Amino acid sequence: MNAQVNEALPPMSRDEFEQALRAKSAFYHTQHPYHVAMYNGSCTKEQIQGWVANRFYYQISIPVKDAAIMANCPDRDVRRHWVQRVLDHDGYDGAVGGIEAWLQLGEAVGLTREEILSQEHVLPGVRFAVDAYVNFARRATWQEAASSSLTELFAPTIHQNRLDSWPGHYPWIKEEGYQYFRNRLTEARRDVVHGLEITLEHYTTREQQERMLNILQFKLDVLWSMLDAMTMAYEMARPPYHTVTDEKVYHKGLFS
Numbered sequence: 001m002n003a004q005v006n007e008a009l010p011p012m013s014r015d016e017f018e019q020a021l022r023a024k025s026a027f028y029h030t031q032h033p034y035h036v037a038m039y040n041g042s043c044t045k046e047q048i049q050g051w052v053a054n055r056f057y058y059q060i061s062i063p064v065k066d067a068a069i070m071a072n073c074p075d076r077d078v079r080r081h082w083v084q085r086v087l088d089h090d091g092y093d094g095a096v097g098g099i100e101a102w103l104q105l106g107e108a109v110g111l112t113r114e115e116i117l118s119q120e121h122v123l124p125g126v127r128f129a130v131d132a133y134v135n136f137a138r139r140a141t142w143q144e145a146a147s148s149s150l151t152e153l154f155a156p157t158i159h160q161n162r163l164d165s166w167p168g169h170y171p172w173i174k175e176e177g178y179q180y181f182r183n184r185l186t187e188a189r190r191d192v193v194h195g196l197e198i199t200l201e202h203y204t205t206r207e208q209q210e211r212m213l214n215i216l217q218f219k220l221d222v223l224w225s226m227l228d229a230m231t232m233a234y235e236m237a238r239p240p241y242h243t244v245t246d247e248k249v250y251h252k253g254l255f256s
């Protein structure tokens with residue numbers, strides 16, 4: 001019913017479409033209470049550590065997601081551009097890359113490299129949310145998967161906020177931990193120029209544009225759901241099976 005109504009509507013202009021995408025920032029995970037607590041300094045050390053350990057699963061999944069996009073993309077120019085995202089996270093030419101920088105963040109907040117790599121803290125809800133994003137990228141067209149990365153439009157602000165607020169609130173976090181956020185300020189800005197170009201070019205009918213906004217909402221849901229799982233575990237002290245045991249019995253990645 002709704003789809004029929006939208007189909008009858010004229011397409012948004014490029015500018016209107018871009019404005020509609022940017023308006024989705026209202027639903028970005030910055031608004032989640034877990035993130036709000038991280039900025040205003042009310043997080044405990046365990047809550048920060050839990051976030052870093054869980055987000056590691058997102059970090060290692062991003063290049064897998066980007067490789068899936070390239071695998072579905074027959075356009076050589078796009079692939080040449082897109083591969084930079086994989087290199088940014090995996091490292092190249094002596095640069096350590098985002099995954100290593102995230103491990104350093106983990107150590108700076110007092111986790112060991114081994115416990116982060118073991119994924120022992122990764123909550124099932126976080127894993128399911130991140131896996132949904134990777135699986136979407138595998139199955140969608142490369143243009144749709146590419147445009148789902150556009151929550152990154154809103155990310156530089158979040159990285160900057162962490163750089164501005166965390167050192168004051170959490171003096172126990174070692175300075176070396178902040179390099180990841182610094183690197184992303186430029187990397188994310190560059191990525192969104194390319195992602196936005198693909199998106200504004202690809203979705204031309206109103207119906208397609210509405211679909212893309214729905215895809216962006218899906219990605220926002222991924223990010224929000226990750227924090228919901230962390231809220232249950234680290235704020236409400238209700239991790240999975242808390243009624244049964246204090247042990248972390250969650251499954252490890254079945255495919256990684």
Ligand SMILES: O=C(O)c1cc(C(=O)O)c2c(n1)C(=O)C(=O)c1cc(C(=O)O)[nH]c1-2
Nearest residue numbers: 062098148149150151152153155158159184
């Ligand atoms: O810390 C954050 O809040 C945040 C959010 C996002 C995002 O919006 O998906 C990304 C990142 N960081 C990030 O560091 C990153 O490398 C990244 C890649 C992507 C993507 O979808 O391809 N999103 C994000």
